[in-house]
Amino acid sequence: CGRGTSREPPPNxxxxxxxxxxxxxxxxxxxxxxxxxxxxxxxxxxxxIRDQPFKVPASDR
Structure with a gap:
């Protein structure tokens, strides 16, 4: 899952x-x-739930 590989991971x-x-x-x-x-x-x-949208609340605290 995700982009990059162990040889070329993304910077951040x-x-x-x-x-x-x-x-x-x-x-x-x-x-x-x-x-x-x-x-x-x-x-x-x-x-x-498969095929259902979801939200990810985020905070900088």
Whole structure:
């Protein structure tokens, strides 16, 4: 999921969000200065429904 490869990662990605319906997982990570951070898989529930739009609220706090 996402753009770039381990050989050529993008310079900066604030949030990469990968939704895997088959496994009911939401994967999150960021790329800072060309280095991908660890994947975060922790989620208390799976909030997505296939083919339905969703919103991601964001805050700088």
């Amino acid at each position: 990605v604030a949030l990469e969000l990968c939704v895997r319906f088959r496994d009911r997982q939401v994967l999150r990570r960021a790329c800072v200065s060309g280095s991908w951070g660890d994947l975060d898989r922790a989620a208390p529930f799976f909030p997505f």
